[in-house]
Amino acid sequence: xxxxxxxxxxxxxxxxxxxxxxxxxxxxxxxxxxxxxxxxxxxxxxxxxxxxxxxxxxxxxxxxxxxxxxxxxxxxxxxxxxxxxxxxxxxxxxxxxxxxxxxxxxxxxxxxxxxxxxxxxxxxxxxxxxxxxxxxxxxxxxxxxxxxxxxxxxxxxxxxxxxxxxxxxxxxxxxxxxxxxxxxxxxxxxxxxxxxxxxxxxxxxxxxxxxxxxxxxxxxxx
Amino acid sequence: xxxxxxxxxxxxxxxxxxxxxxxxxxxxxxxxxxxxxxxxxxxxxxxxxxxxxxxxxxxxxxxxxxxxxxxxxxxxxxxxxxxxxxxxxxxxxxxxxxxxxxxxxxxxxxxxxxxxxxxxxxxxxxxxxxxxxxxxxxxxxxxxxxxxxxxxxxxxxxxxxxxxxxxxxxxxxxxxxxxxxxxxxxxxxxxxxxxxxxxxxxxxxxxxxxxxxxxxxxxxxxxxxxxxxxxxxxxxxxxxxxxxxxxxxxxxxxxxxxxxxxxxxxxxxxxxxxxxxxxxxxxxxxxxxxxxxxx
Amino acid sequence: xxxxxxxxxxxxxxxxxxxxxxxxxxxxxxxxxxxxxxxxxxxxxxxxxxxxxxxxxxxxxxxxxxxxxxxxxxxxxxxxxxxxxxxxxxxxxxxxxxxxxxxxxxxxxxxxxxxxxxxxxxxxxxxxxxxxxxxxxxxxxxxxxxxxxxxxxxxxxxxxxxxxxxxxxxxxxxxxxxxxxxxxxxxxxxxxxxxxxxxxxxxxxxxxxxxxxxxxxxxxxxxxxxxxxxxxxxxxxxxxxxxxxxxxxxxxxxxxxxxxxxxxxxxxxxxxxxxxxxxxxxxxxxxxxxxxxxxxxxxxxxxxxxxxxxxxxxxxxxxxxxxxxxxxxxxxxxxxxxxxxxxxxxxxxxxxxxxxxxxxxxxxxxxxxxxxxxxxxxxxxxxxxxxxxxxxxxxxxxxxxxxxxxxxxxxxx
Numbered sequence: 043x044x045x046x047x048x049x050x051x052x053x054x055x056x057x058x059x060x061x062x063x064x065x066x067x068x069x070x071x072x073x074x075x076x077x078x079x080x081x082x083x084x085x086x087x088x089x090x091x092x093x094x095x096x097x098x099x100x101x102x103x104x105x106x107x108x109x110x111x112x113x114x115x116x117x118x119x120x121x122x123x124x125x126x127x128x129x130x131x132x133x134x135x136x137x138x139x140x141x142x143x144x145x146x147x148x149x150x151x152x153x154x155x156x157x158x159x160x161x162x163x164x165x166x167x168x169x170x171x172x173x174x175x176x177x178x179x180x181x182x183x184x185x186x187x188x189x190x191x192x193x194x195x196x197x198x199x200x201x202x203x204x205x206x207x208x209x210x211x212x213x214x215x216x217x218x219x220x221x222x223x224x225x226x227x228x229x230x231x232x233x234x235x236x237x238x239x240x241x242x243x244x245x246x247x248x249x250x251x252x253x254x255x256x257x258x259x260x261x262x263x264x
Numbered sequence: 265x266x267x268x269x270x271x272x273x274x275x276x277x278x279x280x281x282x283x284x285x286x287x288x289x290x291x292x293x294x295x296x297x298x299x300x301x302x303x304x305x306x307x308x309x310x311x312x313x314x315x316x317x318x319x320x321x322x323x324x325x326x327x328x329x330x331x332x333x334x335x336x337x338x339x340x341x342x343x344x345x346x347x348x349x350x351x352x353x354x355x356x357x358x359x360x361x362x363x364x365x366x367x368x369x370x371x372x373x374x375x376x377x378x379x380x381x382x383x384x385x386x387x388x389x390x391x392x393x394x395x396x397x398x399x400x401x402x403x404x405x406x407x408x409x410x411x412x413x414x415x416x417x418x419x420x421x422x423x424x425x426x427x428x429x430x431x432x433x434x435x436x437x438x439x440x441x442x443x444x445x446x447x448x449x450x451x452x453x454x455x456x457x458x459x460x461x462x463x464x465x466x467x468x469x470x471x472x473x474x475x476x477x478x479x480x481x482x483x484x485x486x487x488x489x490x491x492x493x494x495x496x497x498x499x500x501x502x503x504x505x506x507x508x509x510x511x512x513x514x515x516x517x518x519x520x521x522x523x524x525x526x527x528x529x530x531x532x533x534x535x536x537x538x539x540x541x542x543x544x545x546x547x548x549x550x551x552x553x554x555x556x557x558x559x
Numbered sequence: 560x561x562x563x564x565x566x567x568x569x570x571x572x573x574x575x576x577x578x579x580x581x582x583x584x585x586x587x588x589x590x591x592x593x594x595x596x597x598x599x600x601x602x603x604x605x606x607x608x609x610x611x612x613x614x615x616x617x618x619x620x621x622x623x624x625x626x627x628x629x630x631x632x633x634x635x636x637x638x639x640x641x642x643x644x645x646x647x648x649x650x651x652x653x654x655x656x657x658x659x660x661x662x663x664x665x666x667x668x669x670x671x672x673x674x675x676x677x678x679x680x681x682x683x684x685x686x687x688x689x690x691x692x693x694x695x696x697x698x699x700x701x702x703x704x705x706x707x708x709x710x711x712x713x714x715x716x717x718x719x720x721x722x723x724x725x726x727x728x729x730x731x732x733x734x735x736x737x738x739x740x741x742x743x744x745x746x747x748x749x750x751x752x753x754x755x756x757x758x759x760x761x762x763x764x765x766x767x768x769x770x771x772x773x774x775x776x777x778x779x780x781x782x783x784x785x786x787x788x789x790x791x792x793x794x795x796x797x798x799x800x801x802x803x804x805x806x807x808x809x810x811x812x813x814x815x816x817x818x819x820x821x822x823x824x825x826x827x828x829x830x831x832x833x834x835x836x837x838x839x840x841x842x843x844x845x846x847x848x849x850x851x852x853x854x855x856x857x858x859x860x861x862x863x864x865x866x867x868x869x870x871x872x873x874x875x876x877x878x879x880x881x882x883x884x885x886x887x888x889x890x891x892x893x894x895x896x897x898x899x900x901x902x903x904x905x906x907x908x909x910x911x912x913x914x915x916x917x918x919x920x921x922x923x924x925x926x927x928x929x930x931x932x933x934x935x936x937x938x939x940x941x942x943x944x945x946x947x948x949x950x951x952x953x954x955x956x957x958x959x960x961x962x963x964x965x966x967x968x969x970x971x972x
Contacts, residue, residue, distance in 0.1 A: 046367030054355060086716035087700050094683045094704070095749045126351045130317060135368050136341030140561040174714050176684045176706060201569070213966055217573060220580045227901055227909065232681040236908040237901075247572050250565040254967065257562035261972040262318035319972040 043137055044145055051119060051149035058118040059153050062111045066104075066161040073101050074168045081172070093177060097231060101165070101181060108185075108192030109222065112154060116199025119150045120252075124203055133260060143256055147200065147249060154196055158189045183232040187241055191225035194245045198222070200252035206263045221248070266293045268328060268415050268447045269314065275322035276309055283309050284471055286323070291415075296441065296448040298462035298479075300455055300552055305468045307451035308348060311419040314449070315345060327415065341369060344408030348419040350401040354393035358384075358403055361392065362410070371412040376440065380406035383432075398429030405433055409440055416441065418450040422457055430454070434461045455549035465548070467555055474555045479548060488546040488554060489518045489527060491538040498536065505530045508554050517544075519554035566967055567948065573963035574956050578913075579899040581959070582891060589887045598875060599844065599851045600864035601635040602655070607862055607875040608632055622875055638664055638846035655848070664847045669799035673808060673841040678793050680907035687749045688713075689756040691772045691779070698756045701773075707742040707761075710734075732778035733771070739763040746794035746807065753798035757806050760794045760819075768794075768809075770824070783824045785809075793836065802845070810836050818869070830871040831863050837905035857881060857904070883917065893920030896957045925957040932961060941971055 077100050081089050092098035099105075123129040132146070133139050162182060169178045198218035205211045225241065228234075234241060269291035276283045283306040291297045299307050312318035314325055316332045325332040328339050335343075353361060358381050366372040380402045384395075392400060401421065408416060416437075422430050438461050441448050452458050458465070465482060467475040475482055492514050500506050500518075505527065509518040516538075520527050524543050531538055546554070594612035601608050606621045610632070619627040630649075633640040637654055641664045644650040652659055685704045693699060703713040703722060710730035713722040733740075743766065747759035758772030758779070768791060772779040785791070790812040797807060805818040809826060814834050817826040831852055834841070839854040839861075849872070850865040859878040866872055882888040897915030915921070932953045936946055943950075949969055952960040 043367050046364050049360075049367070050353065050356075050364050053360060081717075085700075087702050087704075090685070090704060090716045091687070091700060091749070094685050122353065122355055126349060127347070128351055128353060130315070130345070130347055131351070131353065133317075134315065134340060134343070134345045136337040137368065138337060144561075170719075172719060174685065174704075174706065174719060180681065180683050210966075217576065217966065221572065221576050224576065224579065224901075230681065230907060231683075233907065233909050235681065236906070237911050240911050244572060244575075247568040250561065251569040253562045253565035254569060257565075258970070260317060261970070262312060263970075 047132075047142060047145040048149055051146055052153075054119055054122060055115060055150065055153050058115060059157055062114065063157050063160060066107060066111070066157065067164060069104055069107055070101075070161065070164055070168060073103050074172070076100070077172055090173070090177070093173075097229065099181075099184065099229060099231065101185070102229075104185070105188055105226070108158060108189045109195050109225075110192075111157065112192030112195035113199050115150055115154050116196045116203065119146070120200050120203035127259075129204065129256065129259065133256070139256075139260070140253060143253055144250065147197070147252060150196060150200070151193065151249065154193060158192065162189070180232050183235055186238060187225045187234040190241050190245045191222050194225065194248050195222055197245070197248040197251055201248070201255050204252050204255035204259060206255070206259045265295075267291065268293045269325065269449065271310075271314075271323065271325040273323035274310070274313060274320050274325065276306070276313070276318070276320045282471055284468070284473075287473060288323075289466055289473075289476060291447055291449050292464070293447050294442075294445050295463045296438070296450070296461060297464045297466065298458045299449070299451040299466050299468065300453070300458060301451075301468035302453055302556060305470055307453075307468070308419055311348075311417060311451060314417055315343075341411075342414040344411045344413035344416045346404055346408055346416070346418040346421055349423050350397070350404035350421070352392055352400065352404050352407070355391060357389050357391050358386065359388060361403065361407065365407055365410070369411050373410045373412050377406035377410035380409075380436065397424040398426055401425055401429055401433055405437065409437075412444070414447060416446055416448045416450075418448065420451050420453070422452050422454040430457050431460075437461065455552045456547065459548040467552060469556050483546070483548065483551065485521045486546060486551045486554070487520050487522065487524070487527075488544045488550055489520065489524065489541060490544055491516055491518070491531075491541040493536060493538045495536070500534070508557065510558065517554075519551070566969065570949075570952065570960075570963045570967050573966060574952065574959045575899050577959040577962055578895065578897055578956070579901070582895050582898040585891055585894070589891075591882060591885060591887055593879065593882070595855060596860060596877065596879075598853055598860060598862035598877075599636060599639055600849050600862070600873065601632075602638070602848050603635045605873070607864070607873070608635060609875075609877070636846075638668070638848050639844065639851070641665065641668070641846075666801045667845065667847045669797075669802050669845045671795075671797050671799070671808070671843045671845075673793075673795050673810075673836070675837055675840055675904045676907045677795065678837055679905060685714075686745050686747060686759060688747075688759060688771065688773045689751075690776065691756045691758060691774050698751050698753060700751055705729075707740065707745065709740050729778045729780075732780045733769070736769065736780045736782055737767070738769055738780070738782075739765045739767070744791065744794055746796050748796050748798050754800050755798070757796065757798075757821075760796065760807055762791050762794075766790055781824075783819070785826065799845070808841075810834075816841070827869050829863075829869060830865060831861075833861065889918075889920070892917050893924055894958060896921040896925060896955075896959075921957060925954055928957050928961040929954050932964070941969070945969065945971060 093100060123132065132142055135142060166178050166182065169181065198221065202211050202214045202218060205214060267290040272288050274287040275285045299310060301307050309318060313320050314327065314332055316335055319333060327335065328342060330336060330339050356364065362374060362377055366374065384399050384402055386395060386399060392403060421433060425433065434457055450462065459479065462479055464478045465475060466473060493516055494514065496514055498511050498516060500509055502508060505520060505522055507519040507521065509516055518527065528541055596609050596611040598607050598609050604621065608619055608621055608627065610617055610619045619629065619632045621627060633643050634649065637644055637650065641650060641661065645661060650659060685706055687701060688705055689698045689701060702717065703715050705711055705713045710726065711733060712726045714720065715722055741764055743762040743764060745759055745761050758770060761769045761771055763769065768783040768785050770781050770783055791809055792812045793810040795808040797805065803821050806821050807819045809817040809819055814836060816829045816831060816834055818829065819826060829852065831854065834854060839856050842853040844851040848867065852863040852865060854861040858881040859876060861874065861876045863874045864872040883892060895915065897913045900912050900914055901909045903910040903912065929950065932950060946969055949964040952964060
């Protein structure tokens, strides 16, 4: 039964996931190409200096990619459900409804996290050619809130997409923008390290928000 | 005969606009009940209440002993649901969607599904989104029949279908459901197809039920008459004698549950001069229009 | 049931988001500028001079409140404003019984500050060791960075590979000097705008202080004697151009501030009691005769005049109203029972903390929102039992809770 849900969500997301992975990889290859180019034309020690002491972020082009990836994944997964109210098909299946929805969320989250993990791994792999582990690890630390923003965006996109009323959707979207903004308060490297547990908790708390929207849909809000 | 579905005193409003009040009906086991009505009378509302997607302002529906607001997975497994427009997950092809649904039903009968699919001229990997309306309807029908449900709930299965597909759908559905002893509840506003399918009918007009009985009984009672009259602006009150009438020029079509003699006597009683009084044979569609009007 | 939990979770998240966003919007619309005073000591007057902005202009007063003209201020602080006086031709030939030596005065003029957030900040763990005696004017960036673990490792920036020989030589020198790896603190000036390189200061795992330099490619590594009970909290290196009295500030765990003298590594304590590094900005302006020290907090300033022997001459303090005490702040305090903050004075990391619940005005507004909530529940025929958690949320968080439970209604179907 749960394999069927996994199968359905995989069918919806497989090409999106692949596309996001490819775009993410291209972005990473892109900015590392720029790093290499800058180091050749300038001085590598000056480049390192800008990173370590002047807060230069050589991967800043990647900043909003995880957020966009989360948004796209959420839309790819839930738009097909809300179009013509196809979610009724899932809700009518002979299983506990909340469990069905949670499985859907789990599938989307797992696929998104897999894309993120692969991109972080590639970032570290290529980066280890140019930089010592200290720069790589602090850079990953800096990027973590961006990835968490992507997960939060995924959760909130699900909630917004499945909400039956347009006015509520707009209000939720405004709120979601404010929420997601909290993941981008500062460009200071690794500044979020001290509050990562809170940010992770915050993201987790949004993870089942779609249940509320679907409950409203279930009860006939229109 | 056992009732699979019992709806009692259903009342619903959209805002302040009443859909219906105190609607009660049952669906008997093994029977096919058709809810007939024009667009907007509350057919889909009733389907949504049955499936628990809408909470009525008043009343309740009990399906196989459970309140429709909180159907258990076990009861849901016994209900096949067709959404208006034969809506299915369009990003899948026919094999993928069968694989998806089969995981949920222990009695899954893939043979009946593929029997219907084999009739379609489609490629194996063709996505449902690229199929025609008729092809999609076959996929949808195949999926719900493969479930082997005890109750089928079909919301306007005729929507968007060509006559050929409509006929195919109806014939296959009727034959299979009768063979398996399935109970069917369907809604439609295309009456001519329903006559081939349903055993019992419930005809709804805005805010009220006009007819709720087996089709055969209803059609045996329903009479349609035509006569000529001098007055081209007849005004007849609706009562037990006259369900409704339509006048075009001097020609009047009159609908009644009474025999021709009683109707003629009544016309004379009202001092209406008429001629060429004749009874016409009526289909269920004629009866529907007679009861609900042309507009 | 799970849908109820999902609603409460998103409502709580919304409460916290609104408690950050709404005060932020309010602040943007109704913020007020607070100009901080600048205090320096007049050795002529033997009094402090305070400059502050009033009605868009800078005004100067002494501690008794007497207004002073700008040119008078220059003359009362000739060492501090020697550039202006020299430029205007107003510099006297003798000052305080001494012949005016413009070169010496210009040389002994420097400005240092330590911000309160310097103590806790992100650190890559990579540092630079310049060549101290390259034979060239100024300093040049080296081709490598170093990091500290079980030893010291120099990594070439071009190859991203460890220079094993250099690392071995320096590690050995450090170990021979008694350095107990791993290092606790590392301080230096990693920029080439400094006039001369004074290397880095390190503390080892036992809290001992060392000085590391690279002299003609070879390690220079010495232990600096510090009192046994001194626990170093922070080292802030200085580059005062041609004035080479001291190399760094040392701040200890018990908030004592020392300067580390250049010639003999001796430590001289600055006579500033009540220094709270994490809450105050430390500023020291040194001129030919005086050290003008300011400790600036959120709503107060403490100024100290210290002589060149680091004895206290005089002190002054003043405070000012903070935003919370002004009309805008008071209204905010009523409107918003609390605010979720991410920034704090004492760190460059983000920090989640709540401020608020001050005064009693917010209670009234919270009661109003509770009343409004109850009224709406009654009007919408909601049961009390199903809404008790919402009621508590509104009571505790006022406008935030009310908006959150309204945006995500707890409808009973």
